[in-house]
Amino acid sequence: MSRLEKGYYTALGDSVDFTGVYEWLYSYEKKVKDEVEFEGTIQAMYDAITTAIPYIKEIEYNSKYDEFEVLVDFNDGQPVERKIASMLSDGMKAMLNMVAEIAYRCIMLNGKLGYDAVVKSPGVVLIDEVDMHLHPTWQRHVIKDLKAAFPSMQFVVTTHSPFIVQSINADELINLDVHTTINPKDYPIEVISEEVMNVEASYGTEKKEEEKQSVDYFNLLSEAEKK
Numbered sequence: 001m002s003r004l005e006k007g008y009y010t011a012l013g014d015s016v017d018f019t020g021v022y023e024w025l026y027s028y029e030k031k032v033k034d035e036v037e038f039e040g041t042i043q044a045m046y047d048a049i050t051t052a053i054p055y056i057k058e059i060e061y062n063s064k065y066d067e068f069e070v071l072v073d074f075n076d077g078q079p080v081e082r083k084i085a086s087m088l089s090d091g092m093k094a095m096l097n098m099v100a101e102i103a104y105r106c107i108m109l110n111g112k113l114g115y116d117a118v119v120k121s122p123g124v125v126l127i128d129e130v131d132m133h134l135h136p137t138w139q140r141h142v143i144k145d146l147k148a149a150f151p152s153m154q155f156v157v158t159t160h161s162p163f164i165v166q167s168i169n170a171d172e173l174i175n176l177d178v179h180t181t182i183n184p185k186d187y188p189i190e191v192i193s194e195e196v197m198n199v200e201a202s203y204g205t206e207k208k209e210e211e212k213q214s215v216d217y218f219n220l221l222s223e224a225e226k227k
Contacts, residue, residue: 003109004108004109006105011105016097018097020108021097022061024104028042038107038117043115044115044116044118045103046059048103048119048149049096051145051148055075058070058071065086067084067085068085069083070085070096094132094133095142099146105123106121118149118150121152124153124154125153125156129158130143131159131164136161139163139167140167160197162192166185166192175196177198182195
């Protein structure tokens, strides 16, 4: 396929298409030497990944295993480890594959820009359930990280996570359930759940029932005192 075909191949599919990335990485150095690939584009991909996924401190292609090898540091006291991609958590793998695919498409379409191929490529990226498999701490900044890695892209994402909603501005939010004009960043997570996402209460269902019984009990006491 031509670079243009590779850039758009299955772009509207319902899942990440990662097939071309490792093939491109495997032959990258040879293609640069043969002047059929642009210098700097591999570093552009690596930098996009470490920007979009700040827990990855270093990344390289491991030709022995034909996959990424990364140095992961969650800054939470866990040991800093170097792992191949297949050994990562589901959330980390999903993000790694998605970010690498977006960067790959940028490089295929605008490789002539070299190192700037990723940051200067415009486009629209659709992501369904961006919070899938991500820890709430990560959900709080994943949108910011993606926008930093791909500053010329427009992201259209869906989510059921109040942490994702809380991380964006009012003019970035389209609520399909409840009309609201509040700025999510200005409110605590309980308010986001109740006022923006229409969750009836911040308590669990069992505690909510206990609360109702308590209120009913005190109302009966109040009525008895009046008599």
